[in-house]
Amino acid sequence: MKKVIALFSALFLNNVYACPNIIGTWQSSNELSVKHNKENLDLEPHTIKFMNDVFGVLKITFTENVVHMHSAPTKKIEIKGKPHDFTYEELRYEYKIESCNKKTLFISDQNPYYQSKNEPITFIDKDTYWVPTMPGSDEREYFVRISKGI
Numbered sequence: 001m002k003k004v005i006a007l008f009s010a011l012f013l014n015n016v017y018a019c020p021n022i023i024g025t026w027q028s029s030n031e032l033s034v035k036h037n038k039e040n041l042d043l044e045p046h047t048i049k050f051m052n053d054v055f056g057v058l059k060i061t062f063t064e065n066v067v068h069m070h071s072a073p074t075k076k077i078e079i080k081g082k083p084h085d086f087t088y089e090e091l092r093y094e095y096k097i098e099s100c101n102k103k104t105l106f107i108s109d110q111n112p113y114y115q116s117k118n119e120p121i122t123f124i125d126k127d128t129y130w131v132p133t134m135p136g137s138d139e140r141e142y143f144v145r146i147s148k149g150i
Contacts, residue, residue, distance in 0.1 A: 019100035020123040022062045025147040030056025032128070032142035041138055046080070053077040054086055055141055067109060068092050 033055040038048055054077065059070040072088035095109035098118050105121040116135060123129045127145040132138070 018102070019097060020103065020105055020121075020129070021126065022097075022105055022121065022129075023064065023148070024145050025059060025061040026129070026143040027146045028056050028058040029128075029142040029144050032130075032144070033140060036130070036142065037139050043139075050077065050079065051139075057088055058141075058143075059146075060143065062095070065094055065096065066092055067095050067111075 030052065034048065034052050037043060037051055043051075053075065057072045057075065059072070061068040061070070069089070069091040071090035074088070075086045077084055077086045091112065093110040093112065095107050098106045098108050100106065103123050105123075106118045107121060108117045108119070114135075119131070119135060121129050121131055124142075128142060130140040130142045133141050
């Protein structure tokens with residue numbers, strides 16, 4: 001009987017404390033990102049337009065310890081009435097899961113533009129997560145899984 005209780009406890013605790021699975025390829029969701037930010041934040045129209053222009057393009061692949069941000073064609077966007085090129089640069093850098101709970105991973109990474117420490121990746125379900133657009137920001141960018149990885 002003690003073995004059955006121990007086995008049940010081990011299985012139950014593993015499910016309660018399991019980290020969400022980030023491994024795979026993820027696509028930015030324009031629809032989810034713009035909808036959330038528009039409905040939940042008091043944003044200027046030009047900010048919503050910018051989000052609508054840039055969200056939905058970024059594709060990211062996570063392996064066990066590397067993030068691969070895929071390149072994409074440069075987009076023409078408008079900032080304060082002036083045209084600009086928005087570039088999606090190919091990047092690869094290491095990351096580490098610092099901690100987690102059932103819905104959130106906290107990662108640190110070696111992004112060459114800004115290194116993050118304990119940045120949250122919050123899962124809505126096993127195939128959808130969001131991140132703050134900048135550390136500490138209330139603005140969110142949502143991603144949906146497009147492949148599970150190897």
